[in-house]
Amino acid sequence: MxxxxxxxxxxxxxxxxxxxxxxxxxxxxxxxxxxxxxxxxxxxxxxxxxxxxxxxxxxxxxxxxxxxxxxxxxxxxxxxxxxxxxxxxxxxxxxxxxxxxxxxxxxxxxxxxxxxxxxxxxxxxxxxxxxxxxxxxxxxxxxxxxxxxxxxxxxxxxxxxxxxxxxxxxxxxxxxxxxxxxxxxxxxxxxxxxxxxxxxxGMDMLTHLPNRRRMEQRLAETIAVSERTGQRGAVLFLDLDNFKPLNDEHGHAAGDLLLQEVAQRISGCIRKMDMAARFGGDEFVIMLSELGQEQEGARQRAAQVAEKIRIALAEPYLLDISSAGGDRESVKHRCSASIGVEMFVGGAMSEADILKRADAAMYQSKEHGRNKISFHEEKRHVWDNPELPTVV
Known part of the structure; x- marks a missing residue:
C-alpha cells in the first residue's frame, strides 16, 4: 500500500x-x-x-x-x-x-x-x-x-x-x-x-512549537472558557539570559540547536492541556490553563511550573555543532532564563494586555539579576525557593 x-x-x-x-x-x-x-x-x-x-x-x-x-x-x-x-x-x-x-x-x-x-x-x-x-x-x-x-x-x-x-x-x-x-x-x-x-x-518551523499567532488565538479561546467556568490561568513570558554570546562565538547554527533544546525542555515541564510557543528570537511564552478557581492556589501552581521550567533551563547544554573546517565539536553552554508571570481569570483583560503584563514582569526578573521569576501584580520575585511545593 x-x-x-x-x-x-x-x-x-x-x-x-x-x-x-x-x-x-x-x-x-x-x-x-x-x-x-x-x-x-x-x-x-x-x-x-x-x-x-x-x-x-x-x-x-x-x-x-x-x-x-x-x-x-x-x-x-x-x-x-x-x-x-x-x-x-x-x-x-x-x-x-x-x-x-x-x-x-x-x-x-x-x-x-x-x-x-x-x-x-x-x-x-x-x-x-x-x-x-x-x-x-x-x-x-x-x-x-x-x-x-x-x-x-x-x-x-x-x-x-x-x-x-x-x-x-x-x-x-x-x-x-x-x-x-x-x-x-x-x-x-x-x-x-x-x-x-x-x-x-501556526507553527514555528525551527522549534516545531506554536508561533505567536497561534498562541494569541489559543489564549483568546482560553480566556473565553475561563469567563464561563471561573478557572484561572497564567501566562509565563520567558527570555533566555545568555543566548547572544553563543550566537556571536559559534554562529547561528549553535543558537538554533540551543533554541530547539530549550523548546524540548519547556515541553517536558508542562501538561498536554497547556501550550508553549516561540514568540521570536529567544523569547518563549507558556500558557497554563485550568489552575483552579481559588486565587492563591492557582498562583502557587503557576509558581511551581515556572520554577520547574527555570531549573530545567538552567541545566548545562551540550551542543553538537560543526566547526568552520567542517569538523564536529561539542560545545557546553549555560543559559538560564528570566520569567515573568501574569495570572488571569475571565475576560477582565484582553490577550494583548495579559501578554504585555507578563512581558513587563519578565523585565523585572532581568533587572533583579536574571534567572528569576517575577509575578507582575505582586511585584515580588520567586527563584530557587526550597519552600515551594514539589511539582508533580
Missing part, C-alpha cells in the same frame, strides 16, 4: 503549489483507475468468448503502455504532457472500441461524458483553452454516439439480453463512479492541504 501511495504521488514533490500537487495526484489516480478498468473489462470480455469483445481487448493493449507513461511523465516534471497524454489516450481508446467493435450499443460512450466533465480537475484554470477543447471534444463524441449512434460489430448481437444489460450497467456505473470518486478525492485532498497550511501557519 505504501508503494502504491508513493506511485500515486509521483511528481507532487516537484511543485510547491498545493493546487498543482492536487492536480498531479488526480491525474495519477485517474491513470490507475483507467488501467484497472481496462484490465477488469478485458477479463470480462474474454469470459464471454464473443469475437467482437475479444477484438476490443486486443485494441486496448497499446493503451495500457501509453497510460502507464502518465505517472512517469509527472515524476519527470512533465505534468502538462501527462495531462494531455491521459486525456487523449483514454478518448482515443474509447473511440477505437466504439467505431471498430462495440459501437454505441453497450453505452461505452459514457466515458466521453466523464472526460468532458473532469478536464477541469486535471488542468489549472489558467489553461482554460485546454479545458474547453477537451470538454467540447468529449461532449461532441458523447452527443454523436447517444443521438446518432454507431453500429456495433454484428457478432455483439450474439450476446444475450442479460449479458447486454450487464455490460451497459457496468460501463455507465464505472464512468459515474470514477467521476464521483475523483470529485470526492479533490475535496479530500483540498481539505487536507488546507489543514496542513493552517498548521504550518
Amino acid at each position: 505504501t508503494g502504491l501511495l508513493k506511485w500515486l504521488r509521483w511528481g507532487c514533490d516537484g511543485v510547491e503549489s498545493y493546487s498543482l500537487q492536487r492536480k498531479i495526484f488526480h491525474v495519477n489516480v485517474a491513470a490507475l483507475i483507467a488501467i484497472l478498468s481496462m484490465a477488469f473489462f478485458a477479463v470480462f470480455n474474454a469470459l464471454t468468448g464473443n469475437p467482437a469483445l475479444i477484438r476490443s481487448n486486443l485494441l486496448q493493449i497499446p493503451f495500457y503502455f501509453i497510460v502507464l507513461v502518465v505517472p512517469w511523465l509527472n515524476r519527470h516534471g512533465q505534468a502538462g504532457m501527462a495531462r494531455w497524454v491521459l486525456s487523449l489516450s483514454i478518448t482515443t481508446a474509447v473511440s477505437t472500441n466504439i467505431w471498430i467493435a462495440n459501437g454505441s450499443w453497450l453505452d461505452l460512450h459514457f466515458y466521453f461524458l466523464l472526460f468532458a466533465l473532469v478536464g477541469v480537475v486535471f488542468f489549472p484554470i489558467r489553461q482554460w483553452a485546454s479545458i474547453v477543447f477537451l470538454f467540447v471534444l468529449n461532449a461532441s463524441l458523447f452527443i454523436y454516439c447517444e443521438y446518432v449512434g454507431v453500429k456495433p460489430d454484428p457478432t455483439l448481437f450474439l450476446l444475450g439480453e442479460n449479458m447486454t444489460t450487464m455490460f451497459r450497467s457496468a460501463f455507465v456505473s464505472t464512468s459515474l463512479f470514477t467521476l464521483l470518486f475523483i470529485t470526492w478525492l479533490g475535496e479530500y485532498v483540498a481539505n487536507r492541504n488546507e489543514r496542513e497550511l493552517e498548521e504550518l501557519s
Whole structure:
C-alpha cells in the first residue's frame, strides 16, 4: 500500500503549489483507475468468448503502455504532457472500441461524458483553452454516439439480453463512479492541504512549537472558557539570559540547536492541556490553563511550573555543532532564563494586555539579576525557593 501511495504521488514533490500537487495526484489516480478498468473489462470480455469483445481487448493493449507513461511523465516534471497524454489516450481508446467493435450499443460512450466533465480537475484554470477543447471534444463524441449512434460489430448481437444489460450497467456505473470518486478525492485532498497550511501557519518551523499567532488565538479561546467556568490561568513570558554570546562565538547554527533544546525542555515541564510557543528570537511564552478557581492556589501552581521550567533551563547544554573546517565539536553552554508571570481569570483583560503584563514582569526578573521569576501584580520575585511545593 505504501508503494502504491508513493506511485500515486509521483511528481507532487516537484511543485510547491498545493493546487498543482492536487492536480498531479488526480491525474495519477485517474491513470490507475483507467488501467484497472481496462484490465477488469478485458477479463470480462474474454469470459464471454464473443469475437467482437475479444477484438476490443486486443485494441486496448497499446493503451495500457501509453497510460502507464502518465505517472512517469509527472515524476519527470512533465505534468502538462501527462495531462494531455491521459486525456487523449483514454478518448482515443474509447473511440477505437466504439467505431471498430462495440459501437454505441453497450453505452461505452459514457466515458466521453466523464472526460468532458473532469478536464477541469486535471488542468489549472489558467489553461482554460485546454479545458474547453477537451470538454467540447468529449461532449461532441458523447452527443454523436447517444443521438446518432454507431453500429456495433454484428457478432455483439450474439450476446444475450442479460449479458447486454450487464455490460451497459457496468460501463455507465464505472464512468459515474470514477467521476464521483475523483470529485470526492479533490475535496479530500483540498481539505487536507488546507489543514496542513493552517498548521504550518501556526507553527514555528525551527522549534516545531506554536508561533505567536497561534498562541494569541489559543489564549483568546482560553480566556473565553475561563469567563464561563471561573478557572484561572497564567501566562509565563520567558527570555533566555545568555543566548547572544553563543550566537556571536559559534554562529547561528549553535543558537538554533540551543533554541530547539530549550523548546524540548519547556515541553517536558508542562501538561498536554497547556501550550508553549516561540514568540521570536529567544523569547518563549507558556500558557497554563485550568489552575483552579481559588486565587492563591492557582498562583502557587503557576509558581511551581515556572520554577520547574527555570531549573530545567538552567541545566548545562551540550551542543553538537560543526566547526568552520567542517569538523564536529561539542560545545557546553549555560543559559538560564528570566520569567515573568501574569495570572488571569475571565475576560477582565484582553490577550494583548495579559501578554504585555507578563512581558513587563519578565523585565523585572532581568533587572533583579536574571534567572528569576517575577509575578507582575505582586511585584515580588520567586527563584530557587526550597519552600515551594514539589511539582508533580
